[in-house]
Amino acid sequence: MASKSRRSAGSAGQSAVKTGAQIIVDTLIEQGVETMFGYTGGVVLPLFDKLYDAPINFIVPRHEQGGCHMADAYARASGKVGVIVATSGPGACNLVTGLATAMMDSVPMVALTGQVRTELIGNDAFQEADTTGITRPVTKYNSIVKDIKDLARTIREAFHIASTGRPGPVLVDLPVDVAVSKYNAKDSSEMKLPGYRIFAKGHAKQVASAAKAINKSKRPVLYVGGGVITANAAKELRELAEKAHIPVTMTLLGLGSYDQRKPESLDMLGMHGSAYANYAVQECDLLIAVGARFDDRVTGKIETFAPHAMTIHIDIDPSSISKNVRVDIPVVGDAKIILGELAQQVEYQEREDWFKKIAEWKKKFAFRYDQNSTTIKPQYVIEEICRQTTNKAVITTGVGQNQMWAAQFYKFIEPRQFISSGGLGTMGFGLPAAIGAQVAKPRATVIDIDGDHSFNMTMTELATAVEHNLPIKVCILNNGYMGMVRQWQELFYGKRYSKSYLKNPDYEAIAKAMGAVGMTVEKKDDVPGAVKKMLAEKKPCVVDFRVEAEENVWPMVPAGKSLSEMDGLDILERLI
Amino acid sequence: MKHIISALVENKPGVLAHVAGMFAARGFNIDSLVVGRTEDPDLSRMTIVVIGDDRVVEQVRKQLAKIVPVVKVQDFVGQPVVARDLMLIVVSAPPEKRPEILALIEVFRAKVVDIGQKFIMIEVSGPEAKIEAFINMCRPYGIKNVARTGTIAMPRQFKMDIREGQNST
Ligand SMILES: Cc1ncc(C[n+]2csc(CCOP(=O)(O)OP(=O)(O)O)c2C)c(N)n1
Numbered sequence: 001m002a003s004k005s006r007r008s009a010g011s012a013g014q015s016a017v018k019t020g021a022q023i024i025v026d027t028l029i030e031q032g033v034e035t036m037f038g039y040t041g042g043v044v045l046p047l048f049d050k051l052y053d054a055p056i057n058f059i060v061p062r063h064e065q066g067g068c069h070m071a072d073a074y075a076r077a078s079g080k081v082g083v084i085v086a087t088s089g090p091g092a093c094n095l096v097t098g099l100a101t102a103m104m105d106s107v108p109m110v111a112l113t114g115q116v117r118t119e120l121i122g123n124d125a126f127q128e129a130d131t132t133g134i135t136r137p138v139t140k141y142n143s144i145v146k147d148i149k150d151l152a153r154t155i156r157e158a159f160h161i162a163s164t165g166r167p168g169p170v171l172v173d174l175p176v177d178v179a180v181s182k183y184n185a186k187d188s189s190e191m192k193l194p195g196y197r198i199f200a201k202g203h204a205k206q207v208a209s210a211a212k213a214i215n216k217s218k219r220p221v222l223y224v225g226g227g228v229i230t231a232n233a234a235k236e237l238r239e240l241a242e243k244a245h246i247p248v249t250m251t252l253l254g255l256g257s258y259d260q261r262k263p264e265s266l267d268m269l270g271m272h273g274s275a276y277a278n279y280a281v282q283e284c285d286l287l288i289a290v291g292a293r294f295d296d297r298v299t300g301k302i303e304t305f306a307p308h309a310m311t312i313h314i315d316i317d318p319s320s321i322s323k324n325v326r327v328d329i330p331v332v333g334d335a336k337i338i339l340g341e342l343a344q345q346v347e348y349q350e351r352e353d354w355f356k357k358i359a360e361w362k363k364k365f366a367f368r369y370d371q372n373s374t375t376i377k378p379q380y381v382i383e384e385i386c387r388q389t390t391n392k393a394v395i396t397t398g399v400g401q402n403q404m405w406a407a408q409f410y411k412f413i414e415p416r417q418f419i420s421s422g423g424l425g426t427m428g429f430g431l432p433a434a435i436g437a438q439v440a441k442p443r444a445t446v447i448d449i450d451g452d453h454s455f456n457m458t459m460t461e462l463a464t465a466v467e468h469n470l471p472i473k474v475c476i477l478n479n480g481y482m483g484m485v486r487q488w489q490e491l492f493y494g495k496r497y498s499k500s501y502l503k504n505p506d507y508e509a510i511a512k513a514m515g516a517v518g519m520t521v522e523k524k525d526d527v528p529g530a531v532k533k534m535l536a537e538k539k540p541c542v543v544d545f546r547v548e549a550e551e552n553v554w555p556m557v558p559a560g561k562s563l564s565e566m567d568g569l570d571i572l573e574r575l576i
Numbered sequence: 577m578k579h580i581i582s583a584l585v586e587n588k589p590g591v592l593a594h595v596a597g598m599f600a601a602r603g604f605n606i607d608s609l610v611v612g613r614t615e616d617p618d619l620s621r622m623t624i625v626v627i628g629d630d631r632v633v634e635q636v637r638k639q640l641a642k643i644v645p646v647v648k649v650q651d652f653v654g655q656p657v658v659a660r661d662l663m664l665i666v667v668s669a670p671p672e673k674r675p676e677i678l679a680l681i682e683v684f685r686a687k688v689v690d691i692g693q694k695f696i697m698i699e700v701s702g703p704e705a706k707i708e709a710f711i712n713m714c715r716p717y718g719i720k721n722v723a724r725t726g727t728i729a730m731p732r733q734f735k736m737d738i739r740e741g742q743n744s745t
């Protein structure tokens with residue numbers, strides 16, 4: 001990063017008397033921060049004063065939760081650390097959902113929160129909250145800086161911890177007296193993290209036995225999670241899959257790590273994964289898990305997951321290994337390094353029977369929907385978006401059916417193209433995430449495929465998109481329902497749609513009132529034209545697609561069932 | 577099975593909360609937890625006794641190691657260690673029972689640390705089983721109060737050293 005060294009030369013690293021606020025800004029610049037997100041308040045005023053003319057692109061959300069999701073998606077889209085600032089008390093509390101979202105999905109983020117004066121801490125001062133206490137379980141690490149001489153070092157440590165190993169959000173709590181006090185010293189103090197270790201290089205013997213197992217396997221499957229994207233290891237994954245000829249299935253967060261147009265792609269696995277991925281996992285003799293954590297939405301009933309398989313698990317987080325399933329060949333390390341080494345040690349195998357079987361499953365159980373319906377099928381909207389963007393858009397999502405259909409019907413080709421709250425499943429993520437991703441990639445086409453009720457949660461951020469002229473597109477798959485909840489109520493609660501239908505506002509009018517473009521699409525025939533118009537828009541654009549209200553996501557592995565016990569396969573077959 | 581886990585941690589505020597919070601959040605049971613300073617002012621040692629099968633305890637160990645200010649984690653299971661608890665116990669001791677109680681103290685190599693008209697306060701240290709046994713022996717006299725530490729432990733340094741406590745875990 002040339003710009004980083006140039007920018008840091010002028011400010012940080014010199015000895016001078018500085019306020020804490022100046023040290024914070026200088027350290028952020030030294031760490032290469034070009035863009036950050038945040039919302040002001042009493043105790044962060046000294047910091048915001050220094051940000052007034054700092055060379056940092058600063059985005060103010062309309063709610064700190066939105067800002068936190070923006071910083072999160074900025075990180076997911078760019079691979080850089082996302083930075084969010086909030087004031088003490090209510091500001092810090094509003095970050096909690098966003099931090100938990102980033103924590104569950106291992107996203108590198110630094111959160112800076114203001115805190116009341118050191119001597120008031122513990123007195124229930126105005127806008128005091130025990131921020132480090134509240135956020136400890138939803139951060140990779142947090143700390144409070146009570147002495148200005150620790151300030152620069154603590155912020156450096158935050159960036160280091162956030163972005164290395166298994167990444168995650170790190171919070172630094174900053175009492176206002178530290179921000180206004182002055183310190184005369186070189187702020188090049190070294191990081192001091194005796195308890196922080198990263199195991200990047202895999203054990204050579206383990207890698208060799210993994211390679212041997214792959215070479216011996218007749219029916220291997222690569223099961224790939226978000227860790228491969230985090231590790232920037234998509235190229236190495238492709239080399240391994242192609243060289244050894246292994247089919248690849250991805251978790252929700254793994255989507256984009258392998259080109260889904262390729263024959264080896266089994267698309268997503270799990271509860272709403274493809275039948276061919278789930279069958280392949282259940283019948284494989286070798287499961288190669290990479291940067292994935294055997295989440296219950298992926299494995300179904302854990303006792304019967306991949307019952308015939310020997311398991312290799314490659315992960316940078318030792319605690320991820322053998323947490324949910326017993327692993328035969330654990331390899332702790334960086335997916336990029338280990339996949340690269342494996343690719344060199346494996347041999348090509350035809351595996352003709354295996355690929356033949358997979359091809360049959362793929363044909364029989366492809367994701368399908370009723371193309372002859374007169375109503376707008378939500379899946380159709382996504383297929384049309386995928387077609388018109390030639391698989392190249394950055395897609396963010398809400399949570400629920402919209403998210404699952406986006407994962408099923410958009411075929412991703414590159415890492416960092418699909419940005420979705422997987423582990424926590426945070427409704428309201430889609431719109432702020434689209435903003436964060438667009439800020440990170442100004443030239444990309446960024447589309448939020450959202451649910452009506454997910455959108456309802458954070459739609460105030462449209463104002464942020466308008467203010468910054470971000471050409472994001474929001475496609476609301478408006479079924480009126482909390483669709484995923486309604487689906488469960490239909491299937492498991494005798495169609496008693498308890499509290500899952502709400503009256504929605506006129507989204508077109510809201511969009512227009514906020515200064516964005518708004519459209520409503522009620523007819524199936526209007527879908528392609530609306531998508532085209534939306535893609536041509538330079539302003540933020542919201543399209544309210546009035547989709548089939550009671551469409552279901554298929555296939556579905558009911559909670560607690562084995563992956564092979566999928567419902568809805570008959571429906572898919574009937575639609576051939 | 578009982579495991580004694582020893583964690584060297586940075587001597588910083590919030591570390592105990594982090595460790596305790598991790599145990600609570602992940603549903604691990606703590607049998608006892610002792611924190612104390614070490615010879616290095618920047619480091620403290622936590623000795624945590626957990627009960628669980630090997631897989632659970634392996635997770636405990638890994639989750640502990642993952643906490644940033646936790647510097648080193650050891651599970652002493654299967655190793656010769658010296659493990660000790662400390663107890664202060666106040667026992668009812670009328671004059672006619674005193675000789676018996678003092679004999680008991682002698683046998684357990686315990687110590688009288690306070691004495692009054694009706695009570696004796698006794699300090700006992702040793703393996704947990706010894707502490708339990710001492711409590712049982714005191715019961716007939718009437719126990720007024722008990723304060724116990726959890727276990728602290730250290731692996732044996734010299735394999736040839738086979739003085740008391742070798743089976744003390
Ligand atoms: C913040 C939050 N609250 C509640 C839920 C539980 N939940 C999961 S999906 C869902 C319904 C989502 O409705 P909508 O956004 O309209 O999406 P659809 O399923 O209809 O596509 C709910 C309430 C959640 N995931 N997140």
Ligand SMILES: [Mg+2]
Nearest residue numbers: 451452481483
């Ligand atoms: Mg809906």
